[in-house]
Amino acid sequence: MIEISASAPGKFVILGEHAVVYGKPAIALAIDRRFHMTVKGDDEFRINGEVADLRTNPHMKYILGRNGMTSVSVQMDSRIPTGSGLGSSAALSVAFSAAVRALGDRSVSEREVAEEAFEAEYFSQGRGSPMDTSASAHGHGIALNVSGSESDRLWDISKNEHTWHVSKIEIPAMTFVVGYTGIRAATGPLVEKVRKYKDSNRFAFDIINEIGQITLEGMDALRADDVVKLGELMTKDHKLLSILGVSSNELNKLVNASLPYAYGAKLTGAGGGGSIVVLTDQPDKVCDAIASRGGMPFVVKTGVDGMKVSVKRE
Ligand code: PMV
Numbered sequence: 001m002i003e004i005s006a007s008a009p010g011k012f013v014i015l016g017e018h019a020v021v022y023g024k025p026a027i028a029l030a031i032d033r034r035f036h037m038t039v040k041g042d043d044e045f046r047i048n049g050e051v052a053d054l055r056t057n058p059h060m061k062y063i064l065g066r067n068g069m070t071s072v073s074v075q076m077d078s079r080i081p082t083g084s085g086l087g088s089s090a091a092l093s094v095a096f097s098a099a100v101r102a103l104g105d106r107s108v109s110e111r112e113v114a115e116e117a118f119e120a121e122y123f124s125q126g127r128g129s130p131m132d133t134s135a136s137a138h139g140h141g142i143a144l145n146v147s148g149s150e151s152d153r154l155w156d157i158s159k160n161e162h163t164w165h166v167s168k169i170e171i172p173a174m175t176f177v178v179g180y181t182g183i184r185a186a187t188g189p190l191v192e193k194v195r196k197y198k199d200s201n202r203f204a205f206d207i208i209n210e211i212g213q214i215t216l217e218g219m220d221a222l223r224a225d226d227v228v229k230l231g232e233l234m235t236k237d238h239k240l241l242s243i244l245g246v247s248s249n250e251l252n253k254l255v256n257a258s259l260p261y262a263y264g265a266k267l268t269g270a271g272g273g274g275s276i277v278v279l280t281d282q283p284d285k286v287c288d289a290i291a292s293r294g295g296m297p298f299v300v301k302t303g304v305d306g307m308k309v310s311v312k313r314e
Contacts, residue, residue: 001314007036008094008307010080011087011135012268012277016215020129023162024212025145028135032301033079035091039099042073058124083184085269090132093117098309110137111155125188130157139306141171172225179290181250183273190270231263238266246271257293261285
């Protein structure tokens with residue numbers, strides 16, 4: 001009997017979510033909260049010992065189908081809150097793709113897993129970018145569609161009219177606090193909301209372009225280790241995302257509460273609910289400010305490894 005253990009980290013977005021769906025640049029960092037699972041062959045699809053319906057787990061269904069399987073037994077456990085803008089669904093897809101590929105004796109490279117997990121997310125969500133699955137597969141820090149040295153290029157992923165060039169990036173030591181609103185927000189409907197806005201309003205596309213522009217400026221700030229500039233750009237990005245309609249009162253409240261103690265703050269991921277991320281050198285004060293407004297704060301560690309997979313034979 002072969003049993004596979006796999007894990008993959010969540011992520012937050014420094015700059016560029018939503019615009020990245022349209023091929024614009026983005027920067028994302030993996031965090032020290034992971035999805036863990038063990039997977040083994042079974043003639044029924046089971047999650048944590050219970051028979052489960054594959055139709056309600058479309059990304060897992062997609063990954064099994066691509067690997068010529070119909071069912072497995074999955075034992076899983078996650079420290080990434082669901083629908084929190086921290087890439088929990090991408091981490092699940094990455095860990096599951098890595099595990100299922102290993103179970104089927106197929107090669108398990110970060111690139112193949114990032115691509116397969118992206119296709120699975122796309123299949124279940126209907127739209128999106130390979131940012132989350134790339135950050136989760138590779139870990140550490142990644143940038144999409146920013147120019148840099150060829151040696152930093154990890155992989156390219158294309159879908160329909162867009163291509164995303166994914167590169168690894170060096171991240172200077174910085175402290176980030178996440179503030180979770182406690183409100184779960186599914187990514188798909190928010191991505192769809194932006195698409196509708198973009199298709200009905202020329203001005204929305206200007207906002208998307210502007211997000212792309214400040215993400216490039218953010219990359220320069222990161223390279224120069226300029227936290228003041230990077231923070232300003234994050235706060236500006238939050239305003240642009242608000243104009244796109246993906247912020248909420250709860251997110252704005254947490255951003256405003258954090259800003260007196262921060263270089264910058266913004267929502268991370270799809271928005272709607274979910275979380276904010278704050279760049280600060282006063283993490284305790286930011287945590288208190290977030291908690292006093294009803295949010296759940298935690299300091300995140302970055303620079304963490306991406307997917308891990310190991311095979312156990314009994
Ligand atoms: O909320 P999350 O963690 O699923 O992140 C979504 C990021 C988006 O840019 C909004 C969508 C995407 O696929 O890139």
